[in-house]
Amino acid sequence: MKWLIGLSGALVLLGTDYMLAQNFAYQPDQNWRTPVAAAARQNPLFDKPEAMAGGRKLFLRNCAECHGHDGAGIEKKHSADLQLPVVQVQSDGVLFWKITNGNTAHGMPSWSKLPELQRWQLVLYVRTLGTAPQSPATK
């Protein structure tokens, strides 16, 4: 009987899984500033586009929960829409620094636990989101 109640509770919880909306209103945190030296760093995988596939896997594993599978951000989580030009104009060094340090005061965790090259792989993949077709609501 206890098992049945537990199973029912889990199914109800699953059924009420909330629908999260794309974060159209994303505004970058003006206080989240990258040091100049870090911003100038070049992606060592720049000439290895084959490494992007690994970046996609890492993105889906680590980032998609907050940024969405298409990187469009999630409004309720106040996460960045990575497709927006305001994100894509940032240099590889800035994106790498932000992935590494996070913005812990605003809920973005640090991903320094990932090896350095894997963080650069993430940067490679984030670059491809800028060319992804926008969802109908953003057009």
Next chain:
Amino acid sequence: MADTVRTAAPVQRNNFADGILPKHFADRELTTLTSARRITIYFATELQLQMSKTILCMLLFSVISLRTAVAQESPFVVTYTHYMEEPGNLEIETSSTTGVPRNGQQFYSAPYMELEYGVTARWTSEFYLEGQSTPGDSTVFTGWRWENRYKPLDREHWINPVLYLEYEDLNEASRIQKEVEGGGPDLSSRNTLLTRERDHELEGKLILSGDYHDWNISENFIIAKNFSQSEGVEFGYSFGASRPLGRLASGTNCRWCRENFIAGAEMYGGLGSTHSFGVGNTKHYVAPVISWMLNDNSTVRVSTGIGLTRESNPVIIRVGYTYEIQAFGARISHFFGWKP
């Protein structure tokens, strides 16, 4: 082993009379006393069976959820790094510490379950339930712990400090040895004696950790005060280094890729107390460690500690399985209608 069981039998019966062990085992024990092997297996698995029911319920829920979750865990068992749990994620871990005895010590297995939750990106809270099983003696619940880690700095630095505070409500039979402070646990007395002594302990740690070319190097300094006994203030240490075996992620989901493994070594031990500070009569271990990310949700950790002093176990084997549920806090908040 048979001799050990025969000499231990009267004490076991006393345990049943005291209600320490379950009645169904008492009946079983009387019919299988001559089979040392059966008793050993039963003692070792009794507590784990109880804990596994709870874990099974949680796993059922998480499997139904069908969400991927990151589970790239540090391979250290004792040493803490500056990596915090992602906010809103719940990590469920079941582990055991198994001690291979020296003369005068007893073989034991100490399973524990850990729930780790990322309260914020800089604050992680953990709750432990633990037990201990000694063949030829008894299986006992040894208590609970609640610990909190807080990262005061919001950026990555050369050295990243993390503050750690833990409250423990345990008895002296606790042997999971998530840390070793003072002289370490009593490895030779019987559980009936050890469970009578309760420990209400407050423990603090200064965790210093940094990353250097994909190596993580961490040091923990431990200070603990047991309010139930006049042991003074106890001290301990641990430090370790680890590195992922693969630096690049492959594009496919593979189980045996190097990128799924992190290997390293840690060393930990007690430093006595304010009554007798130093390494004399204390336990120290050095342990190669490895973690293996089975899939997006699960990680296995294995550590084999080698005892460095006569007071230590010659070998401590630790095995742990971790399952992570992403956005657990948001789901619960939504279910109850709370604001996330």
